[in-house]
Amino acid sequence: MMSTATTTTMEKTASTNGASSHGFTLQGKKATRFGFGEGLVTLGEKYDNVVVLGGDITTSVMTSYFKDKFPERFFSMGIMEATSTLVAAGLALSGKIPFFASYGAFAACRNTDMLRISVCYNDANVKIGGGHAGISVGPDGATHQILEEIAITRVLPNMTLVVPCDFTEAKKATVAIGEHVGPCYIRFGRTDTPMFTTEDTPFVLGKAQVFRKGNDVAICACGPMVWEALVAAEELAKDGIDARVINVSTIKPLDNATILAAAKECGAIVTAEEHQITAGLGGAIAEYLVKEEPVPMEFVGVNDSFGGSGDPDELMALFGLTSKEIIAAAKKVIARKK
Amino acid sequence: MMSTATTTTMEKTASTNGASSHGFTLQGKKATRFGFGEGLVTLGEKYDNVVVLGGDITTSVMTSYFKDKFPERFFSMGIMEATSTLVAAGLALSGKIPFFASYGAFAACRNTDMLRISVCYNDANVKIGGGHAGISVGPDGATHQILEEIAITRVLPNMTLVVPCDFTEAKKATVAIGEHVGPCYIRFGRTDTPMFTTEDTPFVLGKAQVFRKGNDVAICACGPMVWEALVAAEELAKDGIDARVINVSTIKPLDNATILAAAKECGAIVTAEEHQITAGLGGAIAEYLVKEEPVPMEFVGVNDSFGGSGDPDELMALFGLTSKEIIAAAKKVIARKK
Amino acid sequence: MASLDFHIYPLETGFHGSSRPVAKPELVKDYGYETFVPFTNSSNNSDEQVAAIAKEIRRDIVRALVEAKSGHSGGPLGSADIFATLYFGGVMNHDPKDPWNKNRDRFILSAGHMCPVLYSTLANAGYFAKQELLTLRKLNSRLQGHPGRDMGLPGIESSTGSLGQGLGIAVGMALSDKLVSKNSSRVYSLTGDGELQEGEIWESAMCASHWKLDNLTVIVDRNHCQIDGRTDEVMEVDPVSDKWKAFGFHTIEVNGHDINALRQAFAEAKATKGKPTCIIAETYMGHPVSFMNDDYRWHGKPPNKEQAEIALNELV
């Protein structure tokens, strides 16, 4: 799964050189959803008021871990994402810390009005897990893929939006949103993707992390595209291009300082996300930078179309979501620098 | 209603000078929803397969005009925005041209999943009217105001999104989306707002119109903020600033050529919308320009907060949605030009 | 194991993310509000006393609406007897002096547009000064056009206004009480009958009965009216009682203007174990104001000054 050509190259590079310029090592692959599942268990162990609502796909979005461990704090809701979100709001207004998880397609779209009014306008301490994000879901096809929810959730006032880059960060991010007070949405994927951060890799909710230093161009990525960005940076280095790679795992609130520094110091930005180019991470960064430091940008993402069935790696290649497109975008944006 | 201080100034200016530099004359006030209602009747008269679905607020969103004229092609759906959207999709897939209208809060958020899958992924010829948009709804407060749906609808592939600037354009836009094949969303308001375009003012779906020439800064606005932009331009002219005013009534697809020319020729952009700054019209323009011509931008809109009760004009002033903020933004962005 | 504490009760902080002030009641009318002594909640209050409070609630609704110049008359007036029974007939366990008491029963107004009756009820119970009713729908008022929790008005448990959502929140609260905290609080939620057209109502109903939430009581304000007309013409919701039964509820049909019948219904709901209860309260929209009674055109408009005067005269 997702053993794209670029990743293979990377593995080769790593084994040849013994080390990479970014300091991350590929530790195999594991889907971010497992990090979410484990994070829930950690929270459950720490706090007795963390509760989880199941949406009839508990073994897909790994709420099953919590269910097995804390059956008395797990509540099956069946297939009613709108009302599950409302029930979560009611629990939050009663002092509980409820997590509700489903596929992002349904955890952000079936319940958008509920997120807007009952969660965000209420400022209810509800945590939403949106799984199977992006197109890497694969064969299930367009209805089960979701490429729109970064836009949908980040436009909501009071919402915090996190897109962890790998399994390890997903676990940290899940614990962090559980401990943060206020509405949160966390996005995670179904398919096994590269694991490369460690327990020691810094993660702070609301902070973007520079994963590789460089001043020629800054690649701002989220989710599994962070690894693709690191791979791209290694390739770019061969052409003498020194790319900064920033893991923008918190998309809302955006870490303006880190983004601004990148724009000032690199003068050109590439964004990469498994989402529509429209209104996503790239949009968030563009909106901020034109106000502070307008620099040339290029976007790697899905270009305003629905996904489709296929193997995850085939789809990532078909829709242009690999290091290859990041490399091309980086070269293009550097050429545009004034 | 909405007789803001700036508008009053404008009225004075017009009567004093006899003419304005943009060539538009204030013809009184009328809410854009009435244009929607009249447009539906025009469509009904022209085409026998135009049908309208009522959402228990027919006299608010003016589908009542169509209901009165063509009762046999009007179907009351009660209060079920999600299913009304699905029924519309079924009608479209049967060769009808269905319009469903409700408050934008419910016509874009209660049915987001339906818009995504059954309308847009189906490429069904469904037309959604989202009324009571912005905060100018007034006393009903935050739940009935909507400041997020430009983001929510423009991220959907296959969607066409129109935000007419006044009553007359709303009527034209309604007819235009009826004759356009594919999913469309039209946004309109409840409160009476300035009427200033005429039958002769050009309107083409997908085209932005330059409403005032100028090369110092371009103000890109939609909805009632277009009038505020014109008022602002008149004021700026007094300070020797020549502002271009662009009516971006079609937000998706964006008229890239007109936007690009504005960025190139003016070197600075202000956007103005009755919407969150996040991911709205300003976001759409920023996303495009950083790829082509990164110029300084400033955004006039609601800054990531919910609305509230009050008189429309009080709210517009409180949330910073008047010509005053546009003028300040224009001066600020001009100062930022390199 | 620790509970992760967070602030769940609203403060008087004004609008989100801003330092906007809360509107202070300025208007002082000749309503005797300054000297008003709140009514107490007691099962010892006679039906007549509760009915008298309902009348007072209605008067305050009219006064607030005429001042606001917009807002909903029909539903609030028609459901005042239900609110009076709940808050003053000894049905709900609530304390205006300690509004966020952990053991309180909670009320969620799913039909958010009907908030004038809730505001008026709360003011009559002493949650806040009656003068504040006259800020209804005004800029920075804690009495938003639809309930806004962000304004921190005591007694407002949740923002509502988008129909079909409040009931699900109430279900979450009932689930929290019964199955997580395991306390004996009860949760009440009122929905409109047009509101029953929203599918989330039936999701919430299914969920409540699946989890056997016998601490939940739903009241349907069955006034046969919604905005566009009579409910059976706009979108038929009958047979209402069969629907709730089929979704696992104990159902009680009752005259929603009969305090005694309402009290019995609430008692029956409390006594019903193993399933939630739905009380279908037959009411007249706008009742008992002569020119509003049973007329859907009064769903969403306020009386003007003359109409208000007539209404207030009828309500003495």
Place this chain on the structure above:
Amino acid sequence: MASLDFHIYPLETGFHGSSRPVAKPELVKDYGYETFVPFTNSSNNSDEQVAAIAKEIRRDIVRALVEAKSGHSGGPLGSADIFATLYFGGVMNHDPKDPWNKNRDRFILSAGHMCPVLYSTLANAGYFAKQELLTLRKLNSRLQGHPGRDMGLPGIESSTGSLGQGLGIAVGMALSDKLVSKNSSRVYSLTGDGELQEGEIWESAMCASHWKLDNLTVIVDRNHCQIDGRTDEVMEVDPVSDKWKAFGFHTIEVNGHDINALRQAFAEAKATKGKPTCIIAETYMGHPVSFMNDDYRWHGKPPNKEQAEIALNELV
């Protein structure tokens, strides 16, 4: 007055907004697909003949799934008798040679994940070559993991896959036929029983009965299973029949594996005037494959090669 015409029937254009090609069936297996002669739809087909076709549909489902290496076995296998009856028992008016004929009856698969049974049914009727079944879920296939109208597969009336949506689309089509075009076409839609938890099902039901859409027949695949377990444990949907009745439907409960009973039910639905009909078809998930039968764990996984062989042997 003119009708504004637009292209409502899908073409084989591939994915939206792209020139992506449609996958061509490459796999040729020893299934005799090249020489296959489609079955015809006729009320003269005996129950046994229809049952035999159901078996063939099931075999093709297993073959497609094992090739796809992902996808749903349980629902599709369990509902094959319903599909065989609809498409080959003379119930639906449909023509594989003229798939978009204006007078056709339409079928909307609300439970989109069950598409393998629909694809297999359509192939057996001759809508497209059986070989194409072996492209299921592959890149650029017209047989998407959930039905995608953009792929232009003949017989696919709408994209579905997000549960609870297809029924509303079917209601719109029935409304269009009966009240706008005023033709006599019928619309059929199949939902899962877990799917009944989505509130839009009840909105759609209310709407269909409000508009008296007696040209609409809903079939509930009542297999008591969903992803996380038995339906009564995940979220109780019983009493299913009472719910549909309370929402204004004529209801028929039937053994969903009994062709004759199904035929009678569809006939009764056609004869029922003034209200839509809901046929609650009791089925077993995965039926009749021994190791799948009535086991919810087969909701969403394909058989591996060995399992497929066993299944195919059982299905001769």
